[in-house]
Amino acid sequence: MAAELISDLERIQARKKAVNKELTDLLAATGTTLMGLPGLGPSGAARLLIEVGDITRFPSKADFASGSGTAPIDASSGDQVRHRLS
Secondary structure: OHHHHHHHHHHHHHHHHHHHHHHHHHHHHHOOOHHHOOOOOHHHHHHHHHHHOOHHHOOOHHHHHHHHOOOEEEOOEOOEOOEEEO
16 A cells, blocks of 8 residues: 555656646746746746736736735734735
8 A cells, every 4th residue: 555655656646747837837838937936836826817817907017916916904903013915
């Protein structure tokens, strides 16, 4: 049973490697520089491109941050000043 599980893991790892290569090639074809950002791999970059769509629909960085839910929102109370993400 252990040998079968190891074989399954090896197959899954090989498939993951092939998918990452395919995504990397597809991302390169788009001309995006997202893969150059630290911590952003092929699947994250592809998902970001899919979710954002046409970046020109955001006139500014602030509009993009607001539209993507990454703009900080004031969550202060009394003397305690803090912000949170949408």
